[in-house]
Amino acid sequence: MKWRWMALCLLYVQGAGAQVQGKSQEQQALMVDTSILLHSATVVGRRNEAATDLPYQIELIDAAAQRRVQSLTTADVLADLSGVYVQKSQLGGGSPVVRGFEANRVLLVVDGVRMNNAIYRNGHLQNAITVDPNVLERTEVIYGAGALAYGSDAIGGVIHFRTREPEFRPDGGLTGYATGNFASAANAVNLSTGLEYGRGKWAGLTSVSLNRFGDLRAGANRPDNYGDFGLRPNYVVGDEVVINEHPALQVGSGYEQYNLLQKLRFRPSDGLELSANFQYSTTGNVPRYDALTETRDGQLRWARWDYGPQTRLLGSLRLDDRRATQLYDLASYVVSYQFVEEDRIQRRLGDPTEEASLVDVASWNAQVDYTKGLNPMVRLRYGLDLRHERVDATAHPAEEPTRYPSRGSGLAGGGLYADLSRELGNWQLRGGLRYGYQRLTATFGADDPVEWPRAYLEGIVNPSAALTAALGTQYRRAGHGLRLLIAQGFRAPNVDDFAKFREQSGRIQVPNPELRPERSTTLEAAFSRFEGSLRYEATVYATLLEDAIIRRDGALPDGSPFFLSHGDTLFVDTNVNAERAWIYGFDLAAVWSFAPGWELRPEAHWLRGRRRQEAPDGTRLTLPQDHIPPAYGRVGLRYAAGPWETNLRLDFQLRKQLEDYAVNSISGTATSGYVFDIVGSADNPELTPYGTGTPGWWTVNLYGTYRYSDRLSVYLKGENLLDRFYQPFASGIAAPGIDVGIGARWTW
Structure with a gap:
């Protein structure tokens, strides 16, 4: 960790995500904690707007629901x-898939500050765990293209982590909490404590936490035809292959994580509030489990494959001004600094050389948001954001190539938006425009293992711009609602798309200065009933993705399709805008309060994806899109009476056939017949039993909460009670077997 950044970040500390004042107890009670948001006045998103004012599908989970199921990451x-x-390549990670989009096509936000940076890749992305779950007030998902408010990357949706805010205390005093959890499947321990303090004009919150995970045990109830699939028969110690006496124990999956949060709020005068937020998260070494189990010629390939300590540091400052002027009724100003350290450490079995790829990303962001009521029925929202990022990459030993340009790379950009809404009786009409611009830079070194052309040594540039729009309408009457939306999204190429260098298998990836943004258009419609004993929402959607970035055979600036390096001939790859895809699906969610204290909650999700992919003879074929999970859902039964609350939940996933997996490459012609190679695609077909695709599965889970007093609550859970073995789609590690957990929370 570069400790100098911590000192610098203290100068920038922020209070992103300040609570909207005056939120009534009635509004808080309308929150639906673990379901599609059927109806709620809860504030969500970048501008802290009521969810009912947004023409988007929204889902949230609040802190109370999170504690009930004992989510430890x-x-x-x-x-x-x-x-x-959620896809997992290792225990220390989790890559969210939203409407068939994953990684850098889903925008992660914490307290109003974007987490996506210049090196977020298009494969499985495991960075979400760098937010401390113990301090979350709630997690919000805004589904669909969110470019209007957020700009680049929000194609599948926006995931907004909102951490707890300290409360003002006119009478002074201190309050605090301590929590502890244990879960048996990984012998996981979570400890967290926080202290809240303040007076009438200022408030503060300090929180620290520790998560420790041992090796994860998979389920023992296995289908007969699985053979050794998903078992860990052996593992490496030093350079010795050791027999695993308990093959269901996934040796090499455990890790540790440490988190610190410091928040401050200050009200210098009525209508003016300054908030500060400092977050620090780091891990021990996080084993890349799917790589550690990889074999070649029947032998384990890696003696070590770790993500080195994964560190994220955030500091920012937010000013909320509610003193109305002719320009605005509410203004919010946010400046933030974020530092991310991402290391990879590898050693092949039998090779004494340990290779390390070290990457640091420093991000500066600023955003301004204004809201103005033009009349009682019309409201205008407008603003801008600016972004600058620097990527520094090194490698050890020195002769190893760096993952990103050795002389530095980065991006700078910004955007302007305007958003207008109008109330028309039971109807609301809302729409807006955003213009975004970005400039990528990359400079390679003369001492790199590859002899780059002069233009690469002097620095190459990639500018891109995008104009996007959104238009939605809502109708609410007599407890029923109708919602229609068309929204555009875009993803400007980042450094990982533009300038990642990786010499592998006789090929080398080189930049494409002509790379353009990916663009999407989403249509969706929803019908809901949000009052009465039976509430439900049905949503259908379709997204067209154009100019999608994929890797293809490329050429150097002089037109050569290969490059000579140290006597080797390396064929050239490059990223290009060459794909068109469409994804469509539906979501169903309901809550039935059929008796006092009882609720039934069924939910289901189905989606499909197809793309146009070019064969070697130039024919464009329609083939499956990647990152599309099989149909999945859950049915929950909840009962609450007095101090007790119990939840029985059945989670399920249907089968995904192998022919529905994405194709990695195509060979042959229309005359001779095409051959489709799916190995190596993001769907990870090699991580399926005997190449049959992802089998369906279901689990039974039971949760219980007992409120012993106003200060003490005890939580119990039993997940996967039948100890079934299963491995979620595209995941490189099996899911936990039977997992018995106990937790407690004490407040004072």
Whole structure:
């Protein structure tokens, strides 16, 4: 960790996500904690707007619901959101899939500050765990293209982590909390404590937490035809392959994580509030489990494959001004600094050389948001944001190539938006425009293992711009609602798309200065009933993705399709805008309060994806899109009476056939017949039993909460009670077997 950044970040400390004042107890009670948001006045999103004012599908999970199911990582929190599918390559991670989009096509936000940075890749992305789950007030998902408010990356949706805010205390005093949890499947321990303090004009919150995970045990109830699939028969110690006496124990999956949060709020005068927020998260080494189990010629390939300590540091400052002027009724100003350290440490079995790829990303962001009521029925929202990021990459030993340009790379950009809403009786009409611009830079070194052309040594540039729009309408009457939306999204290429260098298997990836943004258009419609004993919402959607970025055979600036390096001939790859895809699906969610204290909650999600992919003879074929999970859902039964609350939940996933997996490459012609190679695609077909695709599965889970007093609550859970073995779609690690957990929370 570069400790100098911590000192610098203290100068920038922020209070992103300040609570909207005056939120009534009635509004808080309308929150639906672990379901599609059927109806709620809860504030969500970048501008802290009432959810009912947004023409988007929204889902949230609040802190109370998170504690009931004892989510020990932020990835677990996301998995407990009904509409989010989570892929895991290792225990220390979790890559959310939102409406068939994953990684850099889903925008992560914490307290109003974007987490996506210049190196977020298009494969499985495990960065979500760097947010401390113990301090979350709630997690919000805004589904669909969110470019209007957020700009680049919000194609599938926006995941907004909102941490707890300290409360003002006119009478002074201190309050605090301490929590502890244990879960048996990984012998996981979570400890967290926080202290809240303040007076009438200022408030503060300090929180620290520790998560420790041992090796994860998979389920023992296995289908007969699985053979050794998903078992860990052996593992490496030093350079010795050791027999695993308990093959269901996934040796090499445990890790540790440490978190610190400091928040301050200050009200210098009526209508003016300054908030500060400092967050620090770091891990021990996080084993890349799917790589550690990889074999070649029947032998384990890696003696070590770790993500080195994964560190994220955030500091920012927010000013909320509610003193109305001719320009605005409410103004919010946010400046933030974020530092991310991402290291990879690898050693092949039998090779004494340990390779390390070290990457640091420093991000500066500023955003301004204004809201103005033009009359009682019309409201205008407008603003801008600016962004600057710097990527520094090194490698050890020195002769190893750096993952990103050795002389530095980065991006700078910004955007302007305007958003207008009008009330028309029971109807609301809302729409807006955003213009975004970005400039990528990359400079390679003369001492790199590859002899770059002069233009690469002097620095290459990639500018891109996008104009996007959104238009939605809502109708509410007699407890029923109708919602229609068309929204555009875009993703400007980042450094990982533009300038990642990786010499592998006789090929080398080189930049494409002509790379353009990916663009999407989403249509969706929803019908809901939000009053009465039976509430429900049905949503259908379709997204067209154009100019999608994929890797293809490329050429150097002089037109050569290969490059000579140290006597080797390396064929050239490059990223290009060459794909068109469409994804469509539906979501169903309901809550039936059929008796006092009883609720039934069924939810289901189905989606499909197809794309146009070019064969070697130039024919464009329609083939499956990647990152599309099989149909999945849950049915929950909840009962609450007195101090007790119990939840019985059945989670399920249907089968995904192998022919529905994305194709990695195509060979052959229309005359000779095409051959489709799916190995190596983001769907990870090699991580399926005997190449049959992802089998369906279901689990039974039971949760209980006992409120012993106003200060003490005890939580119990039993997940996967039948100890079934299963491995979620595209995941590189098996899910936990039977997992018995106990937790407690004490407040004072």
